[in-house]
Amino acid sequence: MSFVVPKESFGGKxxxxxFGKEGSKLTIGGETTLPxxxxxxxxxxxxxxxxxxxxxxxxxxxxxxxxIYKDVSGDPVSWAKxxxxxxxxxxxxxxxxxxxPDRGDxxxxxxxxxIKDVLAAINIPLIILGSNHIEKxxxxxxxxxxxxxxxxxxxGKAQEGNYKTIVAAALAHNxxxxxxxxxxxxxxxxxxILITQMGFDKEKLITxxxxxALGYGLEYTYSVMERIRLAGLAQxxxxxxxxxxxxxxxxxxxxxETVASGNDVPEWGELEERSxxxxxxxxxxxxxxxxxxxxxRHPRAVENVEKTIDELM
Amino acid sequence: MALTGVQIFKLLPKxxxxxxxxxxxxxxxxxxxxxxxxxxxxxxxxxxxxSALGEASAPPIRSFALGTGATAAKMGxxxxxxxxxxxFVNPSAIAVNIKDNDANLAATAEAVAGSEIDRVGQKxxxxxxxxxCASGDSATYEAAAKTVAEKAPGAAIILNCRDAAVIEAAAxxxxxxxxxxxxxxxxxxxxxAAIAKANGLPLVASAKGLDALSALTxxxxxxxxxDIVLExxxxxxxxxxxxxxxxxxxxxxxxxxxLGYPIINSVIRDDSILETSIAxxxxxxxxxxxxxxxxxxxxxxxxxxxxxxxxxxxxxxMQVEQKIYEIGEPDKKAPxxxxxxxxxxxxxxxxxxxxxxxxxxxxxxxxxxxSVLTAWAAGKFTAAKIANFVxxxxxxxxxxxxxxxxxxxxxILSGALEDKLEGWxxxxxxxxxxxxxxxxxxxE
Ligand code: B12
Ligand code: SF4
Numbered sequence: 001m002s003f004v005v006p007k008e009s010f011g012g013k014x015x016x017x018x019f020g021k022e023g024s025k026l027t028i029g030g031e032t033t034l035p036x037x038x039x040x041x042x043x044x045x046x047x048x049x050x051x052x053x054x055x056x057x058x059x060x061x062x063x064x065x066x067x068i069y070k071d072v073s074g075d076p077v078s079w080a081k082x083x084x085x086x087x088x089x090x091x092x093x094x095x096x097x098x099x100x101p102d103r104g105d106x107x108x109x110x111x112x113x114x115i116k117d118v119l120a121a122i123n124i125p126l127i128i129l130g131s132n133h134i135e136k137x138x139x140x141x142x143x144x145x146x147x148x149x150x151x152x153x154x155x156g157k158a159q160e161g162n163y164k165t166i167v168a169a170a171l172a173h174n175x176x177x178x179x180x181x182x183x184x185x186x187x188x189x190x191x192x193i194l195i196t197q198m199g200f201d202k203e204k205l206i207t208x209x210x211x212x213a214l215g216y217g218l219e220y221t222y223s224v225m226e227r228i229r230l231a232g233l234a235q236x237x238x239x240x241x242x243x244x245x246x247x248x249x250x251x252x253x254x255x256x257e258t259v260a261s262g263n264d265v266p267e268w269g270e271l272e273e274r275s276x277x278x279x280x281x282x283x284x285x286x287x288x289x290x291x292x293x294x295x296x297r298h299p300r301a302v303e304n305v306e307k308t309i310d311e312l313m
Numbered sequence: 314m315a316l317t318g319v320q321i322f323k324l325l326p327k328x329x330x331x332x333x334x335x336x337x338x339x340x341x342x343x344x345x346x347x348x349x350x351x352x353x354x355x356x357x358x359x360x361x362x363x364s365a366l367g368e369a370s371a372p373p374i375r376s377f378a379l380g381t382g383a384t385a386a387k388m389g390x391x392x393x394x395x396x397x398x399x400x401f402v403n404p405s406a407i408a409v410n411i412k413d414n415d416a417n418l419a420a421t422a423e424a425v426a427g428s429e430i431d432r433v434g435q436k437x438x439x440x441x442x443x444x445x446c447a448s449g450d451s452a453t454y455e456a457a458a459k460t461v462a463e464k465a466p467g468a469a470i471i472l473n474c475r476d477a478a479v480i481e482a483a484a485x486x487x488x489x490x491x492x493x494x495x496x497x498x499x500x501x502x503x504x505x506a507a508i509a510k511a512n513g514l515p516l517v518a519s520a521k522g523l524d525a526l527s528a529l530t531x532x533x534x535x536x537x538x539x540d541i542v543l544e545x546x547x548x549x550x551x552x553x554x555x556x557x558x559x560x561x562x563x564x565x566x567x568x569x570x571x572l573g574y575p576i577i578n579s580v581i582r583d584d585s586i587l588e589t590s591i592a593x594x595x596x597x598x599x600x601x602x603x604x605x606x607x608x609x610x611x612x613x614x615x616x617x618x619x620x621x622x623x624x625x626x627x628x629x630x631m632q633v634e635q636k637i638y639e640i641g642e643p644d645k646k647a648p649x650x651x652x653x654x655x656x657x658x659x660x661x662x663x664x665x666x667x668x669x670x671x672x673x674x675x676x677x678x679x680x681x682x683x684s685v686l687t688a689w690a691a692g693k694f695t696a697a698k699i700a701n702f703v704x705x706x707x708x709x710x711x712x713x714x715x716x717x718x719x720x721x722x723x724x725i726l727s728g729a730l731e732d733k734l735e736g737w738x739x740x741x742x743x744x745x746x747x748x749x750x751x752x753x754x755x756x757e
Contacts (some may be wrong), residue, residue: 001571003527006562012341028561039555053496214659215432216613217684219622222597223397230395231722256661257614267430269610277586281593288554288597308590310548 007040008033014235015203016034016045017156017243019091019176020125026091028206028292029243034229035288036312045310047287049294049302050091050127051083052249053192055114056098062259065249065276065298071147074080076114077121084122087302093127094118095250099140100131102167112127112147119151124285127154127295129247130177138162145169146217149221154178156245157208160191165196178245180208183220192239213251214282217306221246225289246286249297252279280304287312316366318343324362325355331757332356348392360443373564374573377515377540379406379441380469381491386440388575389603392500394561395626400462402683404624405596406442408471408604410581413457414448422464424608430617431462431576433631433656437617443495443604444483446474451482458483461720471495471602475519488512494635495577496544500658501527506536515540517577522546523559527571541574542602550594553578557599570651576600594617631656632682637706638663641672648673648753649708650718650742651699653680653688661746669750671757678702685720696729703734718742 016030026048055076057064059207072078076094083089096111098104119126128144130137137157142165145155156178158166163179163289179195181187188209196202209224209309220279232240252258259266268274279301285296287309297301322342333354344350345366352358352366374511378389386406388469392401422442429438437713442461446454454474461470470492474480484494497505503586516538520526523545530541545556557576563569578595580603582588588605589612596619597604605612625631632654640663642646654677666673678699680688688694693748709715715737719727721744730739743752 001531001569003563003569003571004567005523006567008557008562036551036554037558038551039559062523063366068470127318177728215618215622218619219625219627222536223395223627226395227397227404254745256619259747267610268593268614269612274614275610277589277611280586280590281615281619282595283621284590286599293399304584304586307551307584307587308594309724311555311591312594313551 004054005039008234009040009095010233010236012233012241014098014232017176017204017206018136019127019152020048020121021123021151024123024125025152026125032233034233035290038313042312044110045292046313047292047294048091049283049296049305049309050093051089051299052093052095052295052297053079054095054097056104061253061297062275064258064272065253068299069223077117080118080122084124088297089124089302091125091127092118092122094179095129095131096140098142099136100133101136102143102200103131105136108143111140112143115144115271122200125153126151127156127176127178127293128223129156129295132157134159134161138165141166142169145173148175152205154174156180156206156214158191158195160187160194161192161258163195164198167195167200170204171198171200175289176204176206178206178208179242180210183210183224185209185219185224185231188224188228189231189237189239192242196239202238202242206245206247207240207242208247211247211251211282211286213248213255214278214285215257216251216255219280222285222289229290243289243292245293245295246283246291247295248279248283249284249295251296252282276300277306280308284308318346321345321366324358324365326357326359328357330357333481336402338481341632350506353494369439371573373568374561374575375540375735377401378491378548379471379493379515380490381701382467384438384440384467384469386469391599392565394558394624398744400626401624403601406440406469406598406602406622407592407613407620408443408469408602409439409608410443410445410473410579410606412445412447413454416735418444418457419460419464421608422468425468426465428608428610428613428620430614432617432621433616433660436439437613439608439613440726441471441602443471443473446472446476446479451478451479452481455486458492460488462487467737477501477508477580480505480638480738481508484508488514491515493517493542495542497529497533499525499532502529502532502693506533506538509537509538510536515542517542518574519544523556523563523572527569530553530571530574541573543574543576543595544578545576547578550591551590551599553580553657554598557595561599577602577604578602581606581750585609585628588616589613595622596632597623604741615702630682632679633659634679635677635679635702636676637708637711638677639672640666640675641670643674645711645713647712648718648756649676649712650674651676651678651703651718653678653694653718655680655682655684655686658748662749665746665749666753669753670751671750673753674708675700676706676708676717687723689723693721694726696733698728699726699730700733703737709737714738718738720746
């Protein structure tokens, strides 16, 4: 019996989405097969890793990752520049944490100013994330979209409870948009339909099916992402074809495995390596199941994910 | 090629004796065609039928154990490409590689023997030790095999040596541990297969590319070795994914027997974190044995966790029994807490209560294996249902003061619960379990 390479060809394709200004644009997606199966289809673009920064000091980040940014994290502009210049970031994801009513309740105008300042200081693409407060994001992200007009940013996250104003703002100012739902393929599909019904191009959407950390629900995210990919490729369902984002860092850097010291839990080994590889393996798993864009925190985790991508492409 | 139900039926005794557990021979034949049961369930099949059916009714990916005894790792036997379709059944074995002349050989074997940790109620460990023949000397190699066998009595052993003249003595010496011979190439197939056959051992077939590999497994099988493991020459993460996907697809979708075996991948890299990342690629993408270079505790934990996540049954969350668990030796004054029966939740919370050293009771309520917030959002961990559980479980008799501590994430339930549970005081605990020790100590 002789071996014949069992290739599959799919009717659908993952949409390619670019972001950033002319000259420094990045493109994600565009593949015509499942992640990294270049023997049977096109895999034109590397997954992109963006460094997460915040508009306020990351007091709730564990020491291992907080300490890396201690000299710059008091100011989002310095922090962004540090990521671009010292760490060689390819993109930055700025989370407007301090606009959350429980985290400082900064105004939408103040957030808009922060966006302008950060955009003026960097020349790599920017992803703008709200504080994940449904009502507040509905105003903050509108102001942020306007402040970033002309920069072709990714704005997010639009959710079922607040997508209308955010979609309108992304449309008006020509940004890309993250649509987030909670670990359910049907909800993800539904939200993408609602958003495109407002006249928003599906070619400008990115799906966030909700991430989860290794050991804390990773398998759910993994399978939802795989199912989204298969629906987009094999069933050629256009609402399931946007690229996928994995918002890895915020889920990883709060679980006990990234916080507890080796003295407290001797059977888990050293905290430094443990926590960095926790973020690395969460991100790698997300790429294998379909993520095209990853948002991460620790430079050594980013470095190892980039090396993994080097091997995968 | 697989036979249809009707083709199989023709070969059965047709007595409808029901000994197989099916009402008729036809029903049994239909089930056999679908897979999931074995021909041996019918005690009366003729030898003739057995040989005709044996091939066709064999699972698409051959299944056998790596090692012996209770800690042997079952390999192969997979039925699907994606875990949401059914479930990945036999978790990838993790093997650490060590050279036969390494001064740390015994210490590494001991570290593997002591690598077991408990995670979410499962005992997880490094499954195997791969002994690499760096000395090129048969006596050194045999001695190393014996040392490992002695120091790591529960671990499976992989004899990583391509020279039949060198491997033979070691294979014989520890044959009772069923070591995996790693590996036969096209040139060494006869000699290696002879050793595997003489000692009843599984054998890795190693070739560059899937064409050559298919030819090699056919050859080895022809030499009488049935338990074969595949090594395709994949080195980069890309090759691992591509080869492993092609192998799994060929076996499952094309019933291509020459590749219907478990896969071994070596992922050794200079940087241990990168190695961990590449190992996670192999675990996710169909590898049955992943060979790594070191046994750091942090690395074990990461790989065990990823493997456990991907190999859980997607239809049934891991759950624990509904009951009131006693942690330490609680008296009637001990604190009483409540949570849901999702395994992960239970093990995290009970672990933190243990850490606090404050004897306590943890009431675990059946919420179909959902976490606290998921159960709440799904309407399974509501004030009314909790009140019911409290009343029916007789919790009130276990404590002197009727006080129930709620997970902080469902603080919102406390008002409604106080209304429904007369005489009970509802206290809101911390949101995250790692704050439980401070919280419990602060109450004393
Ligand atoms: C995995 C997951 C799922 C899985 C289920 C996993 C499971 N077996 O429970 C699936 C995909 C099935 C799922 C479904 C849903 N989910 Co869900 N899910 C999650 C996710 C990602 C992780 C949950 C988890 O495993 N946590 C880990 C466990 C250990 O946490 P825990 O049980 O809360 O325990 C911690 C604490 O509560 C505390 N603790 C626990 N017990 C006790 C006891 C005491 C006394 C104390 C002091 C502390 C304490 O200690 C633990 C560790 O700190 C979370 C989001 C997230 N990242 O947290 C959403 C989340 C819980 N889900 C959510 C929702 C809405 C749903 C759905 C309703 C959505 C839907 N669209 O269908 C469904 C409902 C399910 C159903 N059957 O109908 C929401 C809940 C929103 C809310 N605030 O109420 C969340 C928060 C997502 C979000 N951000 O919106 N989900
Ligand atoms: S045990 Fe064998 S003979 Fe009896 S009913 Fe089943 S298949 Fe038929």
